[in-house]
Amino acid sequence: MRVLYIDTSSDYLYSGIVVDDKLVSSIKKKYEKDLSKEALPKIIELFDEANITPKDLDKIIVVNGPGSFTGIRIGITIAKTIAWALNINITPISGLTAMAISSNTNTYKMPLIDARRGYVYGAIYDKDNNKVIEDSHIELKELLDKSKDLDIEVITNNDLEINIKKESYDPDILKIVKHFETSDGINPHLVNPIYLKKTEAEEKAGL
Amino acid sequence: MKDVYILGIESSCDETSCSIVKNGTVELATSTSSQIDIHENFGGVVPEIASREHVKNITLVIEDCLKKANMKIEDVTAIAITYGPGLIGSLLVGMQAAKTLSYIYNKPLVPVHHIAGHIYANSLVEELKFPLIALVVSGGHTELIKMTDHFNFEKLGGTLDDAIGECYDKVARVMGLPYPGGPKLDKLSKEGKPTYKLPIPLNDDSYDFSFSGLKSAVINLNHNEEQKGKEINKADLAASFQKVAVTSIVSKTKKALKDYNINNLIVAGGVAANSILREALTDMCNENNIHLSIPPLKYCTDNAAMIASAGYYAYKLGRRADYHLNSLSTTALN
Missing domain, CATH: 3.30.420.200 (Nucleotidyltransferase; domain 5)
Structure with missing residues (x-):
């Protein structure tokens, strides 16, 4: 089982690749405004370090919220695009x-x-x-x-x-991935952020 | 020569769009998810809502576009992406998708400026002939640009305050027309006559525009008539506003063409869909023997076909980006 984990719901990029119950590469780094610039290049480095290609993946686990709206969308869009391209499922999880x-x-x-x-x-x-x-x-x-x-x-x-x-929170990526090991996941088109909060415009309009 | 297929992605405002264009000129397929109905409830585009819609739709429009074109991404030569300007949260979604596709399929990533896209929408009708003047009129831009070759842009002038499309939407709002008001104002103006006197904006020697004074004049006129208890004739007011706004744009455009002795004019951006502006530009170009190109309506508003078309010429020029490419909310035309 080869799983890519992505969490961009805070200022941090938390990501890792688990191959057969071992965390073979991972990153936990603060980016703030540079997250959209750095997230994909860093995930590519994880593949290189793990010596696998995206095509070897069986599943992606992505944090779909709550947290930074923009941050969540960065991780989810990357996850959705990889999973759609490779025809694999995504297990969206709560941060x-x-x-x-x-x-x-x-x-x-x-x-x-x-x-x-x-x-x-x-x-x-x-x-x-x-x-x-x-x-x-x-x-x-x-x-x-x-x-x-x-x-x-x-x-x-x-x-x-x-x-x-x-x-303080220090993600145990291996433990998180193993927890969701048996989840089949869902079609990537269906994966969307769970913001837990309406936009201000919707709140004001009473929608 | 080998055919070049560019897959373009555009998500700078409220349209999630993907398109495949062959050799910069032939649109094979476009899939666009428009959010107009959603933002209509708020009287304008709400950035956070736009971003939320983009992330829902992004993989769907890519898949739909490929299906329509009967192609696989493997068949595509390169991926073109709007990197800016626009709403940052919206731009980011298209950007992550484009970068990821570029990586997974090992295809070159070509960065495209949104306004370059609007200009190159004309390539989908006929190849650009240089030198040319490009008149860019949209909700965010009113600019006159000189081009002597592909991706060689010289800005001659632009708006000093409101963009023309912004001015149209605000005036339409004052007149009680629902968002997006510009097209509705255009339609209404045909039922009226330009009977109201409004000031001609920035009637000077520059290539610049100014529309905030005109906007205020319409708001004041509306207000004054209301105070006097007089019913304003909305169709006449729309016609009066259109006449002044369009005259200002056409006269500055004509001046640029004359001063630089250029015989090709292309029009770009959402306001290029305006019927009165189209008529006035057509007349001016006929009288002055100028070759005019205005893209059909579907290419005037935001769409990925224009990004894929611009992406083709950028690709030919060797423009590439790596996976660190970032979205920019403001950035000069390049």
Whole structure:
């Protein structure tokens, strides 16, 4: 099984190639504004390093949100185009799920991404990475209220004011890929970002 | 000579488009997903919504275009992509797709400026004859450009404020015409007469344009008549506005042709679809023995066929980009 993993939902490019249960090449690097310029060249380097070509891939796993709207679209467009060209499927996954899977804590897990103005993209997972509270765009206060009776650890790379145990997010790409190993995935045309948030124009228009 | 097939991708605003053009002049197939209906709800293009639509449609239009052309990407010579100017979030989607196709199929990647695309839309009708003056009129541009050879652009002048298409849409909005108002204003003006007096913009020796004064004059006139309790004749106002706007464009274009002693005029951009402008340019060119080329309506608005056509000439000139190519929201014609 040869799998390409892509996550561009933050300022970082997190990507890797897994061949037969081994992570053979990977990158975790901050790009910010250069992501659209650098993402594809870096993914090409991963193929070279892994000594395989895209044609050898069986599947692509891509993070479809939440996070930076533009960032998500960069990773998804690359994934969709490769998968369409090679006639393979994509397994789109939540970046919050990827955060939960990467954590080794034995408590409940609360992955958080800052969505500004007191809001976060967040969810709650149990220690086995089952969803307890679905991915949502929610006021941080409200999410903390909902989870106040749980023994919980927050996973985030953002500077959020929280008084509970926190760990930073360092994706365990191999673990994420293995978690979705049995997923058949879907046709690349059907893969789209899950923004969890309407555009301002739609909100104002009440659409 | 071996035939050259260029696959073009355009996503700079609200159309996701893919096209295959042979030898720069023959359109084999185009597939375009337009978002006009979606943005109509907001009275204009909402950039974030446009980006969201592009990512939904990008692989679909590529597949549809290849099906229509009965071709595989393996049969294509190179991939041409609009790198700018335009809405950055929209441009990025087409860019990632084009770069990825270029990599997977090992095809050269050819960067194309959006305005070069509009100009080369004329190649889909007849080959460009140099030297020429290109009049670019769209929602974002009003420019006079001199060309002495392929991809040799000299900007003679441009708008100092609003682009002509922007001015049309804003005036149409004041008159209560729904987005996109330009074409509706054009249609309405045919039912009216140019009875309202409006100032002729920037009637000087330059090749520049200015439309914000004209726009304000229409807004003020509309407002004043309302205050007096008089019903404005919308058709007459549309006709009056069109007459002044078109006269300004035609007179500056004529001046450029005369000053540089050039006999070829090509028109490009969405406003080239305007019927009154087409008529006035046709008359001016007939009177002055100028060869005029205006692309058919389908090539005036944003489309990938024009990008593939420009991409052919850029390809022939050896223009290539590597996988670090980035989208640019603003960039000079090149």
